Amino acid sequence: GLEPTPFIWFDGELVPWSDAKIHVLTHALHYGTGYFEGIRAYKCANGQSAVFRLREHMQRMVNSSKILALPCPYNVDELCKATIDTLVANKMSSAYIRPLSFVGFGSLGVYPGENPINTIIAVWNWGAYLGAEALEMGVRVRTSSFNRMHPNTHMGKAKASGNYVNSVLAKIEAVRDGYDEALMLDTNGFVSEATGENVFIVRGKTIKTTPLTSILEGINRASVITLAKDLGYEVVETQFTRDEVYCADEVFFSGTAAEVTPVREIDNRIIGQGRAGEVTKVLQKAFFEIVQGNNPKYKEWLTPYSY
Numbered sequence: 001g002l003e004p005t006p007f008i009w010f011d012g013e014l015v016p017w018s019d020a021k022i023h024v025l026t027h028a029l030h031y032g033t034g035y036f037e038g039i040r041a042y043k044c045a046n047g048q049s050a051v052f053r054l055r056e057h058m059q060r061m062v063n064s065s066k067i068l069a070l071p072c073p074y075n076v077d078e079l080c081k082a083t084i085d086t087l088v089a090n091k092m093s094s095a096y097i098r099p100l101s102f103v104g105f106g107s108l109g110v111y112p113g114e115n116p117i118n119t120i121i122a123v124w125n126w127g128a129y130l131g132a133e134a135l136e137m138g139v140r141v142r143t144s145s146f147n148r149m150h151p152n153t154h155m156g157k158a159k160a161s162g163n164y165v166n167s168v169l170a171k172i173e174a175v176r177d178g179y180d181e182a183l184m185l186d187t188n189g190f191v192s193e194a195t196g197e198n199v200f201i202v203r204g205k206t207i208k209t210t211p212l213t214s215i216l217e218g219i220n221r222a223s224v225i226t227l228a229k230d231l232g233y234e235v236v237e238t239q240f241t242r243d244e245v246y247c248a249d250e251v252f253f254s255g256t257a258a259e260v261t262p263v264r265e266i267d268n269r270i271i272g273q274g275r276a277g278e279v280t281k282v283l284q285k286a287f288f289e290i291v292q293g294n295n296p297k298y299k300e301w302l303t304p305y306s307y
């Protein structure tokens with residue numbers, strides 16, 4: 001379960017964890033009318049800590065509000081400052097950070113009307129999302145029977161609470177069938193993303209990742225693309241199919257929670273050698289060096305803090 005931390009930032013104030021409550025008739029609870037972020041802070045080698053790509057996450061949060069045509073009560077600067085305040089108040093040297101804005105209590109008509117928008121930022125300890133051994137050994141994946149949303153149903157560029165019903169359906173199906181994660185196809189049958197991660201495949205010296213059409217614009221996806229190019233790999237953003245994934249030398253996921261996680265098996269087909277491939281290992285190592293402040297080249301990706 002989730003270990004409580006002392007404080008949650010709630011509409012501009014740090015309140016004790018157990019007091020951060022809302023009414024059961026909150027609009028967002030009924031209709032999924034919220035938008036959120038998932039961010040990580042890491043303990044750095046120099047004894048300080050740093051949030052990874054904080055501004056980019058908060059810019060995406062503001063973008064989500066725009067896509068959903070819902071107000072965002074705070075700007076990027078305010079959201080960044082509130083995040084650091086929350087980490088410091090909770091004395092967290094590393095954390096998973098969850099900002100969420102949602103349509104609050106008021107009317108319960110579908111039209112959000114004049115309901116308030118509430119905003120929270122919670123922080124807690126969250127280890128490797130798909131399991132510590134998954135970072136080394138890789139995960140087992142099935143192609144979902146559910147498609148990722150068509151851009152004219154729910155718009156996947158918004159990190160909207162309601163969008164996650166699609167992810168939850170796919171995740172439940174995958175886990176109950178004995179897999180760790182689901183690979184989702186778009187409504188045209190091309191590979192889209194996983195329930196909470198973007199997808200990369202490696203064939204020879206080329207790394208492919210899906211285009212932005214049906215996916216969440218992952219911050220880690222962007223980081224991996226930059227990093228891979230800087231390391232001399234060719235990276236192509238292009239559509240590909242599930243059978244191309246089966247034949248890939250390596251497959252891996254990127255995401256804030258999952259970090260860089262290798263995929264060792266898909267639909268009962270072993271990928272490559274059935275464990276983290278060479279390119280995946282290089283990128284994963286580089287990723288952890290960066291987030292832990294051990295690569296000055298990417299220090300603009302880090303927002304340092306101490307308490």
Ligand code: PMP
Nearest residue numbers: 196197198216218219220255256
């Ligand atoms: N796709 C989905 C559906 C997600 O939930 C996430 C996690 N936020 C990602 C991709 C990866 O995005 P990021 O790298 O920004 O965490």
